Amino acid sequence: MIKLSNSTILLLERLMEQKRAQVFGSWLQDAVAAALDRMPAYRGCFANRGAGQPDIKAGDTGFEVKSTAGASIELDTNYRAIRGQFRHFRLIAVRTDIRPYHLWAIELPQDPPHRVQLERRMDARTPNDDALEAELARQLSAVVTTAGTSWTDARDRDEGCNALRAATTALQAATTESA
Amino acid sequence: MTLRVDAINLPPDGPIGAVSVMGLAASDLIVVIGPNGAGKSVLTLPLESPGSAGDVECVDETGARQEYRSRGVNQAIAFIRSTQLMSGFRDLEGALALAANATADLHRERLLTQMANTDLLRASAVESSHAEPGTIRMQREAYFAADRQCGQRPRTIDEYRRLGQALAASRGVAWAPGAMADADRLPNELRLQPELRTMQGLAQVRPAIDSIRTIGVPLAGQESSATRLGMATAELESSIANAVRELRIPTVATAMLVERAAAARTAIEGAIRAAEDAIAAIDLLRDCRERAARYIRGRIAAGATCDACPVCEQPVDGPHLQGTIEARLSGESPEASGWRATATRLEELRKSLQAREAAYGDAQRAASREHDLMRTAITRSVPNLRAAAGWAPSAVECAERVRVECERWLEHHATGPSEEAVREAQALHETAKSAIEQLDRESARLNDGLHQAQQDFQAFQRLGSVLAIRAAIDATEWTVSLDQVDAERRRAEQRELWCKVLRSLAAESQARADAASSTVVDDPGVQERFRRLLARLATSQQALAGLAFRGSSVTAGGEDRSKALSEGQTVLANIAAVIAVVGKVCGSAAHRPGWIVFDEPTNGLDEASRDAVADYLGGITMQDLPGQIVVTTFDRPFADRLIAEARRNGRRIRHIELPAFVPGRPVQPIDRVA
Numbered sequence: 028m029i030k031l032s033n034s035t036i037l038l039l040e041r042l043m044e045q046k047r048a049q050v051f052g053s054w055l056q057d058a059v060a061a062a063l064d065r066m067p068a069y070r071g072c073f074a075n076r077g078a079g080q081p082d083i084k085a086g087d088t089g090f091e092v093k094s095t096a097g098a099s100i101e102l103d104t105n106y107r108a109i110r111g112q113f114r115h116f117r118l119i120a121v122r123t124d125i126r127p128y129h130l131w132a133i134e135l136p137q138d139p140p141h142r143v144q145l146e147r148r149m150d151a152r153t154p155n156d157d158a159l160e161a162e163l164a165r166q167l168s169a170v171v172t173t174a175g176t177s178w179t180d181a182r183d184r185d186e187g188c189n190a191l192r193a194a195t196t197a198l199q200a201a202t203t204e205s206a
Numbered sequence: 207m208t209l210r211v212d213a214i215n216l217p218p219d220g221p222i223g224a225v226s227v228m229g230l231a232a233s234d235l236i237v238v239i240g241p242n243g244a245g246k247s248v249l250t251l252p253l254e255s256p257g258s259a260g261d262v263e264c265v266d267e268t269g270a271r272q273e274y275r276s277r278g279v280n281q282a283i284a285f286i287r288s289t290q291l292m293s294g295f296r297d298l299e300g301a302l303a304l305a306a307n308a309t310a311d312l313h314r315e316r317l318l319t320q321m322a323n324t325d326l327l328r329a330s331a332v333e334s335s336h337a338e339p340g341t342i343r344m345q346r347e348a349y350f351a352a353d354r355q356c357g358q359r360p361r362t363i364d365e366y367r368r369l370g371q372a373l374a375a376s377r378g379v380a381w382a383p384g385a386m387a388d389a390d391r392l393p394n395e396l397r398l399q400p401e402l403r404t405m406q407g408l409a410q411v412r413p414a415i416d417s418i419r420t421i422g423v424p425l426a427g428q429e430s431s432a433t434r435l436g437m438a439t440a441e442l443e444s445s446i447a448n449a450v451r452e453l454r455i456p457t458v459a460t461a462m463l464v465e466r467a468a469a470a471r472t473a474i475e476g477a478i479r480a481a482e483d484a485i486a487a488i489d490l491l492r493d494c495r496e497r498a499a500r501y502i503r504g505r506i507a508a509g510a511t512c513d514a515c516p517v518c519e520q521p522v523d524g525p526h527l528q529g530t531i532e533a534r535l536s537g538e539s540p541e542a543s544g545w546r547a548t549a550t551r552l553e554e555l556r557k558s559l560q561a562r563e564a565a566y567g568d569a570q571r572a573a574s575r576e577h578d579l580m581r582t583a584i585t586r587s588v589p590n591l592r593a594a595a596g597w598a599p600s601a602v603e604c605a606e607r608v609r610v611e612c613e614r615w616l617e618h619h620a621t622g623p624s625e626e627a628v629r630e631a632q633a634l635h636e637t638a639k640s641a642i643e644q645l646d647r648e649s650a651r652l653n654d655g656l657h658q659a660q661q662d663f664q665a666f667q668r669l670g671s672v673l674a675i676r677a678a679i680d681a682t683e684w685t686v687s688l689d690q691v692d693a694e695r696r697r698a699e700q701r702e703l704w705c706k707v708l709r710s711l712a713a714e715s716q717a718r719a720d721a722a723s724s725t726v727v728d729d730p731g732v733q734e735r736f737r738r739l740l741a742r743l744a745t746s747q748q749a750l751a752g753l754a755f756r757g758s759s760v761t762a763g764g765e766d767r768s769k770a771l772s773e774g775q776t777v778l779a780n781i782a783a784v785i786a787v788v789g790k791v792c793g794s795a796a797h798r799p800g801w802i803v804f805d806e807p808t809n810g811l812d813e814a815s816r817d818a819v820a821d822y823l824g825g826i827t828m829q830d831l832p833g834q835i836v837v838t839t840f841d842r843p844f845a846d847r848l849i850a851e852a853r854r855n856g857r858r859i860r861h862i863e864l865p866a867f868v869p870g871r872p873v874q875p876i877d878r879v880a
Contacts, residue, residue: 030684030685033342033680033682033684034679034680037342037349037350041350098695125686125688126337126338127685146692147688172676173360173362174360175353176350176354180354198360201364205364
């Protein structure tokens with residue numbers, strides 16, 4: 028579990044106010060995909076924008092992105108079938124009922140439970156990945172704050188994705204230049 | 207044991223001061239009348255709430271005196287307000303509960319409901335545990351506003367640095383982003399603000415050249431005053447030449463044109479005078495001839511001879527002479543004609559010469575004025591066109607070019623107007639114009655890219671603002687204890703469960719009170735009293751006939767008729783219901799006061815309804831209600847009618863009048879004879 032940066036939280040809250048909770052989930056998925064794409068281990072990850080599962084594929088790792096206004100996340104039975112297709116399967120969760128927002132990166136076992144309880148200390152069956160959480164929070168903050176209101180205020184999801192893409196391009200250019 | 211009120215004592219510090227009314231126990235009906243504000247309700251309030259409002263002295267059935275101290279729901283049945291009487295039976299709940307001995311349930315229900323609704327149970331402590339820090343709350347909108355200004359530009363320190371360094375390069379200064387706090391950032395950014403560049407010397411050169419450009423030289427192709435002077439000169443020369451040729455006068459080549467014109471005009475005028483003299487002499491000679499011819503004709507006609515000249519007396523042939531003279535007189539002589547033509551021609555010549563002299567004078571003045579303007583402007587500009595140290599090369603070059611031409615013009619054309627001077631002034635004007643255009647062009651070139659630089663600077667500053675606010679927001683401590691939040695959530699859920707239990711218990715108590723009340727309502731004695739009380743009204747109030755009291759409603763044939771009653775009928779039915787219920791409990795251990803107060807029972811009623819209530823209350827007997835009835839009213843006709851009806855029924859009546867209350871003056875209740 029890791030707290031997101033304050034400015035990232037403000038932008039996500041703005042997004043939540045402007046869109047609805049359901050729309051917020053899919054936009055958060057886009058932002059997480061953009062953030063994962065900036066991490067060498069998941070570069071070139073593919074975001075599944077439809078209703079299919081998982082939300083993001085990166086090689087042999089699948090990601091499911093969830094936002095929840097509570098302490099638990101229900102996993103429907105379909106996860107059991109999907110889980111087996113990946114060597115690793117991670118649940119990226121953001122709790123929006125608590126301010127400041129917190130993020131979890133949880134490794135789901137081959138036999139995932141029906142419900143994952145988002146606790147400060149996760150249980151052994153659904154452990155969190157501290158390193159991934161830290162890096163993902165860092166990259167998510169970089170992407171979201173670089174795009175700023177050009178993302179949160181975008182008229183539709185395509186325009187929002189374009190804003191995220193422009194942000195990652197700018198961040199990539201800066202990284203290349205500094206290297 | 208039923209109590210009867212005997213005395214009411216109001217304390218000195220009450221709303222209307224110390225007031226005592228005694229000897230009430232012997233009365234069945236106590237009517238308190240007085241204008242609004244007289245204190246009627248204050249006087250009777252101790253009957254509802256004895257204590258601070260005042261004391262009530264009572265006597266029991268044995269005649270023993272005691273003070274009334276009953277509190278709580280007893281009040282609800284001892285004191286009936288006009289609003290209750292008009293309420294449609296809903297406000298009789300307390301009376302019913304008391305009558306049913308279910309006041310404890312009613313109290314319990316109210317207490318439990320109050321507990322379930324209390325803020326202490328409902329307030330969520332979860333909110334406060336993860337509230338946004340004040341510094342973030344204050345900067346939130348500023349952050350969004352600044353961020354929106356950045357449009358599609360990436361909000362990164364690298365973009366900020368890139369823009370800053372580009373601006374620094376264009377200004378030729380060194381720059382690096384420093385601390386992002388406004389105090390450091392803003393001065394550092396302002397160093398890069400693009401500025402408008404100006405050409406050195408332009409401010410001095412431009413007005414000087416501009417004054418040349420605006421000297422008012424006729425444009426090429428336009429007729430100048432100098433041109434018009436040239437034409438006037440040629441025409442005047444032509445006129446002088448005509449005069450010289452015509453009159454054969456000598457010419458003085460060295461003389462000024464104006465002098466020559468004057469000499470020619472003088473000669474012409476002399477010639478005109480000579481011609482006129484000759485014509486006059488010829489005319490005189492003709493006159494003499496006419497007179498001579500007339501003389502000769504006269505002499506011949508008179509038969510005299512005319513053989514000597516009448517002038518010189520030389521011998522003449524008279525008839526021959528007559529013929530000769532008359533021949534000379536027929537028609538104008540050629541000489542006279544010649545002189546007249548000469549005079550006419552000379553006059554035309556004079557007029558023409560005079561007109562051209564005038565035209566020449568006008569042209570001369572206009573051309574001089576034109577020339578003076580040009581010379582003055584050029585003369586004044588020359589000192590300002592001398593280059594000063596520090597001027598830009600272009601300014602120096604333009605100034606020199608114009609100055610050289612100015613000086614050449616002054617050298618060649620200082621003496622007077624000429625077409626050549628105008629032509630060269632026109633050339634000078636063109637030179638000045640081209641110099642100005644060159645200066646403007648080169649000055650504009652100095653600020654090429656200024657607009658873009660200003661836009662970049664604006665974006666740079668906006669980006670700086672966003673990054674600064676963002677840094678401040680991210681530096682603010684904002685934490686939450688997840689364990690605490692979840693614990694609070696669980697507590698809130700527990701609280702909600704408690705509230706549900708409390709509400710459930712309250713509902714049970716209410717149900718018990720309702721059930722108990724229904725036993726009172728269903729009590730045959732209550733129903734009988736109610737029926738009997740309404741039966742008295744059956745003839746005048748047919749809508750009330752056959753109604754049954756059902757606690758919170760009245761019914762007829764099982765149907766709720768509460769809403770079908772008029773206000774007056776509702777009051778009457780309520781009075782009947784109250785008396786029916788009170789009659790059951792009056793004097794019981796649970797309800798000792800043997801009185802009931804009707805406070806302003808006629809409020810809001812029309813005259814007919816008011817009379818009906820007076821008749822009805824006046825007709826209540828000890829059998830109906832074994833106690834005292836207290837009525838307060840401002841309505842004198844109602845009081846009079848009530849008292850008259852009660853007297854007719856043999857009731858013992860006490861009629862107390864309260865005068866209008868005057869602050870500071872003691873209230874003296876007046877006993878009226880009832």
